[in-house]
Amino acid sequence: MAKARMNAEARRLVGLLQGRRVARLAVSEPEGLEEAIRKGLPYAAFEALMRALGLRAQDLARLGNLQLVRVWRICRRRRAADPLGGRGGLHVPGRWHARGTLIVYTSATLSLAALELLVHADRDLVPADLVQIEIDLPDDLDMERVEAKSLPANWKRYPAPSALGRIGRGWIERGKTAVLRVPSAVIPEESNYLLNPAHDGIKRIKVIGRRRFVLDPRLTS
Template identity: 35%
Template sequence: MKIYRIANRRHAKNITGAGASFYPGRWNNIGTPVLYTGESIEIALLEILVHIPALLVPELDVLILEIPENSIKEIKINDLPSNWNQFPAPTILSEVGQQWVENNQSLAMKVPSSIIESAFIFVLNCDHKRYSEVKIIDHHKFSFDSRLRKS
């Protein structure tokens, strides 16, 4: 299965989850190496844009990754608390993610995007025994349209 990641060019090829382990995320605690990806390049872009200051346009790259389809746990919207898509994220979500990582339940966790509920992101457990099966199948420069970042 193909999934997408857009990242700062300096760190794009680093898929160890080290970056996420330094910062708490919606689905992870500090110290937990996970990789956030999207089901499409569009949702991957939106997921990174919400974290970039308005006037900053970093050099970004696109990674297309391939993961095995038989190691994905899906969390449906109906299984989440009503405030799941709020910012900042409710701590229950990082607790769910932490438990998922610690129990080694699957390589990937498919969850709804907090930006567009009908779209999905995939959180990859970088410590999972099958993480070596994650392959970078394409890596290229992302051409950023400056109209996306009007002040």
């Protein structure tokens, strides 16, 4: 029954797309939709389809049995071997944590990860050994979310107000989820995803790619 329902939803999605090109593929049949998903159908497209059809994210994910949430991290080469270890938080405090915390900061897009790097680094001293890490979060992995409207008016300030650190500490101490989605102080309309390496759910989070990351020199000149 569930498979039949998914096939029906796939046909409805195909009808909505009406042969338009998605992820460089013309989608005119359910198999084409699944291939488009595998080729990287943007999450924004998923959201538009969900709104149009009244589907849940989980329903669309099952069409291709794929993960919907892809996040990015940029780090030094020495951290790239264990990008989900969170050991950097043991030595350096952050907006959502205190020094001594195992935590991993990731961003919803690679470009946001680059901006987060730039605002926290001296532009004359940006490391030359940066690595971009591509990470998939399972669509059915529970996560908590912090909305910008629930935060103090000065939440984007630097240094960050202590209230944000308390939110991060509370999330870590509760230990209910491996992921906390928070608004970015750089671009509040976009999100960062905090990962808790001490949570069992971290085992289901997969690193799917690593490659050298080079900033355009105009950004550091």
